[in-house]
Amino acid sequence: MNGAQALIRTLTGGGVDICFANPGTSEMHFVAALDAVPRMRGVLTLFEGVATGAADGYARMAGRPAATLLHLGPGLGNGLANLHNARRAGVPVVNVVGDHATFHKQYDAPLESDIDAIAGAVSGWVRRSTSAADVGPDAAAAIAAASGPPGQVATLILPADVSWSERDAAPGECPEPPHPLGRGTLDADTLEAAAKALGSGEPCLVLVGGEATREPGLVAAARIAAATGAKLLAETFPTRFERGAGVPAVDRLGYLADMAIHQLSGIKHLVLAGARPPVTFFGYPNKPSDLVPEGCQVYPVAAREGAALAALEALADLVAPGTEAPLAPAARPALPTGPLTVETAAAVVGALLPEGAIVVDEAITSGLGLPGATAGAPRHDWLTLTGGSIGYGLPAATGAAVACPDRPVWCLQADGSAMYTISALWTHAREGLDITTVIYNNSAYAILRMELMQVGASESGERARALFDLGGPRLDFVQIASGMGVPAVRASTAEELADALRRAQAEPGPHLIEAIVPSLVP
Amino acid sequence: MNGAQALIRTLTGGGVDICFANPGTSEMHFVAALDAVPRMRGVLTLFEGVATGAADGYARMAGRPAATLLHLGPGLGNGLANLHNARRAGVPVVNVVGDHATFHKQYDAPLESDIDAIAGAVSGWVRRSTSAADVGPDAAAAIAAASGPPGQVATLILPADVSWSERDAAPGECPEPPHPLGRGTLDADTLEAAAKALGSGEPCLVLVGGEATREPGLVAAARIAAATGAKLLAETFPTRFERGAGVPAVDRLGYLADMAIHQLSGIKHLVLAGARPPVTFFGYPNKPSDLVPEGCQVYPVAAREGAALAALEALADLVAPGTEAPLAPAARPALPTGPLTVETAAAVVGALLPEGAIVVDEAITSGLGLPGATAGAPRHDWLTLTGGSIGYGLPAATGAAVACPDRPVWCLQADGSAMYTISALWTHAREGLDITTVIYNNSAYAILRMELMQVGASESGERARALFDLGGPRLDFVQIASGMGVPAVRASTAEELADALRRAQAEPGPHLIEAIVPSLVP
Structure with missing residues (x-):
């Protein structure tokens, strides 16, 4: 058994059996060890921000951490924005970052960087394993630290030679998982x-x-x-x-x-x-x-x-002894007709959201009608952009779908923020995940138009506004999604959106619907 | 004049008149100031890693820094991988990162993070402006620090209220630009x-x-x-x-x-x-x-x-007094025919590379034949992945094309690494840049297959190899590029690649050619 195998055995022993991975050379022994420990499922992403956002979405729904596998400081950097969201959401993530071999660090090779400093900015716990014998106990400590409460990002830095060394490598002993709803004391x-x-x-x-x-x-x-x-x-x-x-x-x-x-x-x-x-x-x-x-x-x-x-x-x-909680009655909006707007699009979602759905909401200004339209829909979970760092929706949907393969995931996603981590669609297709993505294409960073007014930047003009315009050229999400293997259609009316959602529900696997909506902010 | 206007006036006064931007709320006054200082050109990117990679490519060709405009810690994180490359290449970048208003930081709002720690990992110089009066001098110091020699990433952190305050804001005085080829003393x-x-x-x-x-x-x-x-x-x-x-x-x-x-x-x-x-x-x-x-x-x-x-x-x-340097003779390979391979694709590039081209090379294993095939082509510049952090090619091509609008840019790009920063294609289209991108689609992280052998991870099997396989589903770069507004075609033979390159050359603006090649590494 080498260090990498000890790591994976410790993870699976501690209930961490999913790894969202975007590996490089320094992680090759971890990758090789996947064949030695079949209980660990590796899910390939094409960008580290997809891996970290998936780990966040997974933890929110599974109630326990997934692992990530990232390549050195630059890979960690690529994953930082969604680790920020996970940190702010208080969810557990076991964030594994490969590093150069210990003997190689002194040479300041091209990919050398200060991984510890970068990791510190998003992690509640950071440790660097220094020998194969340490990997098992370090991984067990990472699981415990990640699990909390509170849940947090625990980063384990794994030098390549620690991974490949066989000296005294053994799985670490994992602690009992914490009570899912905490056990802090009351004042x-x-x-x-x-x-x-x-x-x-x-x-x-x-x-x-x-x-x-x-x-x-x-x-x-x-x-x-x-x-x-x-x-x-x-x-x-x-x-x-x-x-x-x-x-x-x-x-x-x-x-x-x-x-x-x-x-x-x-x-x-x-x-x-x-x-x-x-x-x-x-x-x-x-x-x-x-x-x-x-x-x-x-x-x-x-x-x-x-x-x-x-x-x-x-x-x-x-x-409130004896008082019952008032519960939302079942109530759906009627299916609207006519051109898609933020309001009609929300009504269609409210009319069709299936029982047990997981909604991942990064619809931003195009989603303002959603809470009202879905309040009486069949019960569902709603995941939001807790840390405010955009590019969260498509990756989080990936992780939620991996965590809950029997539940439909609806990813309600704005156009601008979708582009940060658009390659998540490929992983949707690769893994055959039951995710229906609705991209609200209003051809703008509409939220920034709103914020420009909020901050009172009244001296702005055309050149400023051009930086919020996504219309030249207009993004065609049907082509983009098709190019990554996700079947996609466009909807410009409420009827088309409803038809597309029904068809997506009827067929397992990922789908994307590009909903053409006017921007809420002129 | 407010702090943001003082900043932009200082930048343009110091020769920094391009800003690759992906702004958010805390950067709104910088954006608004673009209308007050028309000499500054804002180039919108859909992801911060595109902005930072473009700043790198720009500096390599222009010999002076561009500015970036990034949103808080997560935006900086998204830009980190390509800032790493810039750092390793020793090129100047004035990296502007917006932050919360000074009075807001104490509240630990959702987007609060340790920007200074993250910036330190890639910057040779970091400063946080604390008043509008400081912004001008701080920006001048950032330009001087970035310009070197050696060139480096200089990060200026700009709190939102420092940007919008008008108290004593004035442009800073910029130093003389350094001699482009340094003036270190000899031993x-x-x-x-x-x-x-x-x-x-x-x-x-x-x-x-x-x-x-x-x-x-x-x-x-x-x-x-x-x-x-x-x-x-x-x-x-x-x-x-x-x-x-x-x-x-x-x-x-x-x-x-x-x-x-x-x-x-x-x-x-x-x-x-x-x-x-x-x-x-x-x-x-x-x-x-x-x-x-x-x-x-x-x-x-x-x-x-x-x-x-x-x-x-x-x-x-x-x-070598009196010795002349031997120079490469003009020599191009003959245009090959038949199926595309790494070798025939390289020969086509060598046969057709135009005079004065800028080649951005992130072709990785598919590019192994390129140096030989192009050694006698008309003179050109070749930009490479200096820091080893992938996702560099499409952004760097963006910056090189902005720096040299009269020169053709050929971006020779592997498939896997293209996906990290694929949204750069939209900026190619948006700005009408004369970039011809060739994506070598071998449906694999072929370099990792090679590295897996190099590190001796012989125990690997099917599950490990699945993490290097980009074939399920196969990425369709013609659709992806078309969806971002870049005209695209597929080439499977040497003749098709040659035709596509000729057509792309004949028509200004961006083009993409998906070259289907077998992986060099089985």
Whole structure:
């Protein structure tokens, strides 16, 4: 057994049996070891950002980490943006980065770079294995560190000769997996203060995030809201948001600062369960970054990760004994007709979203109608761009589909952000994943048109606006997807979109629908 | 004038008038300022790795830096791989990274990350502007730092509010641009020792790199070789290699360790001019990393950057007075017929490469026949993958074409590496760049098949080999390119490739030819 085999055996022993890989020379022994340890499934991606985004999507749905396999510092760099999203989402990832052989590093060969520094920016845990004997224990420690709680990116740097050496290589012993919903301890004083505030008759808001955007947390929070009259919101970009008919219907805090300020306006008591104190996404001239209204008292009953569900259930026992959570009734919009718009496209999705769907949402401005249109659809999971780093949707859909092969994945994806990691489509085809991708093609970085107004850059003109224009030339996603092996069609009307979605559902495997929509922002 | 306008005015005042941009919200004022300073040309890319690779290709051909515009830590991460290549090539890049407003950073908003740490891994110089008054001087310092010598990546981090503030913003004063070929001082003792070794009759090798792979350096080196009988080689992956009829014909040190060991075998004296001591690209079991033969004396007559040309000319004056450099005669291969192979495809390129072409070479295993087939073609520049980080070709071609709008750019590109930054094709179309891209589609990461053998991973089997297979599904680059607005055709025979190249040459603007070739490595 060599170091690479010890690594893979440790990973599979610890429940990590998927590796999203984009290997290079320094990772060859890891790749070779795949044949020695058939329990590990290697999923090839054509770009490291697809591998890391897939690991994020996988972890959100599987509740346990996948491994990545990246090539040296540049490969890690390519994977950084989606590792950032995973870090912000608090999901576990065992991020394996190959490095030059230990004896080779001194020569500063062309691909030498400071892997540790780059890894540190996105990882909660970084270790460099220095011998084959260390690899097993190091991999076990990586799994434990990744799994948390809170979940985090654990980066294991693996020099090539540590991989190929056979000296004392052996699998490491893996710890028990952590309780999936954390086991942080509760602070009785904060809970009591929150309970008192909720009973005060003053305007209260319960903001849920992290694990509390899954059904049990939402049920507890909805009971609290129903019993006390408090408002209930979920954080802006939940890691995994359970919703649809039979689940409490919970709105999200707005992305736009003005919307969020409006939602929080007048609140005197803010209860945070698994959510952080709300702040704007960006800093703007003449707008506050801190969204907590002046004079509002904050009650952090549970940190972002850890005990949010337990805290909400304890709070519900205090303030809502006997109160049932109101649940969203089954309700779908009627199928619209006529030209596609952001609104009609959302209604079509709401009318047809299948039971048990996993929705990966990177639709950005074209997705503004989706939450309302799908609130009463059959129950589903909604994954969002938690870290704000675009190029997340197609890769995350890859990982979600690998984690849940029996559930349909709908990837609702804006055009501009799709292009960052477009090669994920090839992996959709390669693995025959049941992913239906809708690309909202509005030929613009429409969100930037909106942000340009938000930051008050009023001196801008045509040359500035040209940098948000994706229309010259217009991207043809039907051709792009076909070129990567994903069957694709174009839809310009609501009827065409509905037909295309029905056909995609009827046939297993990946499909892409290019939905031509006008930009929401002129 | 606000900070962003001061920045752009400083850049254009310092000769930096191209910005390869992929902006986000924190960069909106920079974007808006493009209308206030029309001398700055913004070139939109759909992915940051395209922007940074374009800045590299631009600098190699223009001899001065372009600016980039990247969005926060994740955008910098996306650009890291090609900044690595630029760093290794010693080319100047003014790398502008937007950040959150200074007052916003404390809130740890979703897109917050450690930009400084990530930037440090690829930059020779990093500075964070802290006020609008500082931006002008900081930008001037960035240009000076980038320009060198040696050229390097200078990263300027620009908080959003520093960009929009008008307090005391003013353009900075730019230094004189440095002498394009450096002005390092020479070490007379090393020169004399090298001259003595070259006259000893023992086996000598002159290895040139950096600035010395351009015509003047090659001429001086060829004179030395002709007068003394020394072997002459260029480093493996030159930044900019001038070659073709009328220029001294110089082979490159091999990428494969065994090839390089063979080329260096028996050498007793190694003269380094602009090149570093030769090492293998990767460490391998049972192969030396250090390629300098045992007992061989090394004479570093000029560091990698700086005085390589001056050193070679001084050395030529010492050992080759009156000797003329032998120049490559004009010679092209005959146009072959029949199925495309790596050899016939190379012959077609050699037969048709136009005068003054810029060749961007990321053909990897499919390009092994190119150097021989093009040695006597009309003179041209050859840009290579200096840092070894793939996904370089299509972006670098973008920058080279922007730098030299009157010269044809031929981008000779492998299939697997093309997919890392494939969206560069859209910028080729958007800007109407005169780039002819040949994608060698062998449906494999063939280089990894080779490396798997090199590292002795003999236990590998089908599951390992599947990770090098790009054939399921086969990428269709004609559709992918068409979908991004680049006219494309497929060639399976030498005649089809020749026809397609002729047609592409006859029509300005971008073209793509998918050349179906068998993999060189089974």
